[in-house]
Amino acid sequence: MYLSLITFAILAYFAHQQYFVIPVGNQSRFREDGHVLLFAASMWVGDISLLAWTTACYIAVYSYQRFRIRWPYRPMNLVLIVSQAAAVALVFHALEDRLATEKSMGMFLLMFSAVLLTQLVTVLVSSLLFQISLRTGGWKRTLLKFTLMDSIYLTLYAIASSYIKMVQDDRWMQLVSETVIVASIVGLYYWRTVGIRQDRRVSEQVEKLQELNARMTVANQQVLLAFASSLEKRDPYTAGHSERVAQYAVEIAGELGLSDDDLKVIHLGGLLHDIGKIGIPDYVLNKPDRLTSEEYDIMKQHPVIGEELLRRVYTTSELLDESRRERMLEIVLFHHERPDGKGYPHGLTEEQIPLYAKITAVADAYDAMTSNRAYRNAMSSEQASRILLSGRGTQFWPPAVDAFLAALERRARTAESDDLREVSAALDQ
Numbered sequence: 001m002y003l004s005l006i007t008f009a010i011l012a013y014f015a016h017q018q019y020f021v022i023p024v025g026n027q028s029r030f031r032e033d034g035h036v037l038l039f040a041a042s043m044w045v046g047d048i049s050l051l052a053w054t055t056a057c058y059i060a061v062y063s064y065q066r067f068r069i070r071w072p073y074r075p076m077n078l079v080l081i082v083s084q085a086a087a088v089a090l091v092f093h094a095l096e097d098r099l100a101t102e103k104s105m106g107m108f109l110l111m112f113s114a115v116l117l118t119q120l121v122t123v124l125v126s127s128l129l130f131q132i133s134l135r136t137g138g139w140k141r142t143l144l145k146f147t148l149m150d151s152i153y154l155t156l157y158a159i160a161s162s163y164i165k166m167v168q169d170d171r172w173m174q175l176v177s178e179t180v181i182v183a184s185i186v187g188l189y190y191w192r193t194v195g196i197r198q199d200r201r202v203s204e205q206v207e208k209l210q211e212l213n214a215r216m217t218v219a220n221q222q223v224l225l226a227f228a229s230s231l232e233k234r235d236p237y238t239a240g241h242s243e244r245v246a247q248y249a250v251e252i253a254g255e256l257g258l259s260d261d262d263l264k265v266i267h268l269g270g271l272l273h274d275i276g277k278i279g280i281p282d283y284v285l286n287k288p289d290r291l292t293s294e295e296y297d298i299m300k301q302h303p304v305i306g307e308e309l310l311r312r313v314y315t316t317s318e319l320l321d322e323s324r325r326e327r328m329l330e331i332v333l334f335h336h337e338r339p340d341g342k343g344y345p346h347g348l349t350e351e352q353i354p355l356y357a358k359i360t361a362v363a364d365a366y367d368a369m370t371s372n373r374a375y376r377n378a379m380s381s382e383q384a385s386r387i388l389l390s391g392r393g394t395q396f397w398p399p400a401v402d403a404f405l406a407a408l409e410r411r412a413r414t415a416e417s418d419d420l421r422e423v424s425a426a427l428d429q
Helices: 002-017 035-045 048-068 075-095 104-129 139-145 147-167 171-233 241-255 260-272 275-279 293-299 302-314 322-334 355-369 381-390 398-428
Strands: 020-024 028-032
Touching (some): 002 048, 035 048, 035 075, 241 355, 260 322, 275 302, 302 322, 355 398, 381 398
Antiparallel strands (some): 020 028
């Protein structure tokens, strides 16, 4: 009995020393060591009295270390430690007689249940005592992650300690056996903690790399948007084109009842739909006259160039998942396709053209018609609307045309109403 008291007093010290820290949210930290394993081992070797002794030893070590390094003493931590010891005792009393603990699998199930349920109690009590939200991500998963490993360690300890009973008549052999087991448990504490700390370091490095990758992705996207903007500045007639196309496309999508997530992807696709023109020679891109057939063939390559460029950038990006990325790239590649199959670059028909591309095609055509060009003046909104209607079903997807005309009509009514309010306010003055 005395040998067990000494053994667990020593183990209490090493259990406290081998620890790792789990971040909880942005400001708090959770210190985890081997004392839960120690409490379960003490219940296996002895009974509630040995568990109480082990708990007292651990609290003494905790208190001594706090005072020695002059850290603030936190009585709430004592409540947590006692609740953990109580959880271990309750689990052992509830399950020890129900499980065939004389067999290795029974031992493992008992140890696994003890550690798992005690760690669940730890999560609950910690959230109550320290006002840590149970919704704070990551810490609960990390805290419970090593339950299986700890249970295996405890099972190995239980199996080893059961053999001590075979040498109880020889006090020297018993002492040697206890010493070997203590050294083994200390070693397990150490390598367990080393492994967990290493896992934490790797996780932290991965998080840093992911954060860096996210920043680089954002920077790349900002560069692309800047390229798209500067591309338009090469031609004063197309300044602001991409922004207007993006806005028109969002209005059409909203009129069609698409979700907010759809609108975000469509807006980004609208901003970048002409990015491929970066690969078109200036003599073609900025030609003041109509393009020749050869020059037009060169211009028709810009959707392909844009899609290939953006795919390389966004494949490793975390800004867009695979589904959103593909939908955005469809806008870039297919916004010049036509329902009658006479578009480019692939000559798709209505059923083959993706939804977002059909929406953007209407927005792109309308802005092109209502903007000045070197070879013609801008059309009026009424003229452009008539052309959209005439191309309905051949050049443009009918639901997108109808939705856009409805949005334009609503915009006109809103502008007229604003004008009337301004006139009324001026008369009142």
